[in-house]
Amino acid sequence: MARSWLDIDPSSDFSLANIPFGIISTPDDPSPHVGIAIGTYVLDLKILASQIGAENLLPDAAQSQTDVFAQPTLNAFAELGRPVHRHVRSQIQHLLSKDTTRPELLKNNVELREKALVPQQRVQMHLPMSIGDYTDFYAGYHHAYAVGVMFRGPQNALQPNYTHLPVGYHGRASSIVVSGTPVRRPVGQILLDPKAEPKQPTVASSRRLDIELELGCFITKSNALGQPVSIGEAEEHVFGYVLLNDWSARDIQTWEYVPLGPFNGKNFATTISPWVVLADALEPFRVKGIENSTPVQEYLKEKKEETVYDIQLEVDLTTPEGNTTTITKTSGKNLMWSFPQMIAHHTLGGCPLRSGDLLGSGTISGPVPEQSGSLLELSEGGKREIQLNGGTESRTFLKDGDTVTLRGFCVGKEGERVGFGECTGRVQG
């Protein structure tokens, strides 16, 4: 495992094996621009690119593009394509490596180190991409099954289409926020007595505010209208991954969602983690997903067997008093559909996915109830109290002042850790 001349704690998500990209602003440069996370620091790529020269960061064909690091979103960088990202990540790893052959560029350049390496607590993170469209899938098999049992019983838990195609719906791009943004509990129409006839909704704050633990996937290369992306090409359309909390107001959702799907129950906020972990950084952590015993159509057949990532996922709930409990632990492998399959399906009819578009995996739950990615499952539809803080407190759904934090990381054979940092949000009443 390559080591850095920077002192990086082995428990850091941002090892030399990672190099995730984000949009930062710093006390010296308050206009949002590009940086990467390394240990407890951010490396400011706008400064770095202007000081060490494009030839030490970008491949030949992209050396006129150093202004991508001065942009307020990662879209321009993403559009350069995966070979460029691979080159830049590798150059940065080399610059930060203990064994760098060019120590004069950064390692021994005290002046540049002081300017370009900024402690993370001094950096403000921004939404990493300008997101044109957001699509949320439903690829977490155990979640789909568990919720299906709740609503329709075990015989009809999954709809007949579930194993034939990655079910998804169009989400709302305008309410996607970066980690740390407060989330206001939404007001909406809800049925206080769902069984009463005729049904009479009330307008009130949601009483069943929930989370959804998901992975988000950013698109790098656009496809044109009418031009599907084949499953073999789909990997080249992936920029990278983030954690995603698809906040859900279950009571609003239940009343509104038939027949056209979720709307105000979802569109009040979706939180993503600020650092985009490049697809390449996750390559070593590929595993098989959940087996699908239904033969899938040709356009969904992957050549690789290992199509998802073994990302360890955790959710912490912190009460208004500041007590934190890890309420679930699961893995990114609990998906029945891979992101390349989602991309192939999404574009099958010719829908364009543009650089910066975001795909959500759907809630990721493990096979047993304690590994669920939503409170709906953890509380069995609100019937069971989730114990917090050693049993001194409990929840079914979220209270005002609660903070929810998603975490995700992979650990390699030599202990190298590739993680996402935190995806967090506090509920405001």
Next chain:
Amino acid sequence: MARSWLDIDPSSDFSLANIPFGIISTPDDPSPHVGIAIGTYVLDLKILASQIGAENLLPDAAQSQTDVFAQPTLNAFAELGRPVHRHVRSQIQHLLSKDTTRPELLKNNVELREKALVPQQRVQMHLPMSIGDYTDFYAGYHHAYAVGVMFRGPQNALQPNYTHLPVGYHGRASSIVVSGTPVRRPVGQILLDPKAEPKQPTVASSRRLDIELELGCFITKSNALGQPVSIGEAEEHVFGYVLLNDWSARDIQTWEYVPLGPFNGKNFATTISPWVVLADALEPFRVKGIENSTPVQEYLKEKKEETVYDIQLEVDLTTPEGNTTTITKTSGKNLMWSFPQMIAHHTLGGCPLRSGDLLGSGTISGPVPEQSGSLLELSEGGKREIQLNGGTESRTFLKDGDTVTLRGFCVGKEGERVGFGECTGRVQG
């Protein structure tokens, strides 16, 4: 009725009472910029603003903003807000009026007229706005009822929520195209035998390609995350209206849409007309919508009784051989929910609507089957042939090479006509 010194045919959608805004490119200036339609001409506002001076076009507070007319979308102009649009429209009406008090500016300025007034056939139209998010509602009562009867019978035609809230779903912004763009018949998963068990989809071109006749509403003023727009404020958030054809692949949609709503059945293309008719231009044509006997929640109560527009809507189908039949005629008044109600509902939980966002009304059908806004209804779910060209041809759904053209216009008491022009697209196999 004010008359123009330009010769405008009384049947033109683009009378002096209209002044719709669009994005144009011309032989002399191929970079997209702003123009208005008047009779058979386009008035190039980029040229006009640079020649007559900001003070003759924009109100005092916005006179530094003449570059909004040089932008490739209407977003910057829309963001200036309705009082500015009202002023600009009024100034243009005055410049083009027979009785203008400033004939030296345009009427008698032969050089400027030759440069700024371009025949429409020499102008290329572009998508008028950069659309962040697209939401499609379901406010056409007769359509919702007719389709509900088809799927669930007359007793359960409408879901219990239908009369309580404007049902809507998030659509796909990336596949919205301007009138004239060819529409490729989508490939997708369809059930050739929907009754066979177990269900076995096939991947094939849609056999049930349909249209949806809708009105589209563009947002002008953004609301912040967490800040609902009240019904009283909602009008001020409307920029203007377009015709919208929400192309739909019914066979793809039927198989995919449970439980999360339409996806690939819709996201292959949505066509809009290029000219945005300002909300002010439609003011004289307000009428009552379809009465809702269910008492609605306070946040949905409109002060005005006349909340929708009596826009005459028509759909032409032109066969590959070039024979055109008007297959339906209906009116924009056939909505149970108004756009201000849609805006109030959409933002109730705090969802931000941004300048340039698009809302679709949902399919607009009249009370009798011949006034239906979709082939699904006109063909009774594919069971009845729709007669074309005097009965020499027929359709249930669209054939390759068919062209569908939506038209919409209002006619005032003195014959003044405010229309949208055409919203057209040809099906490619």
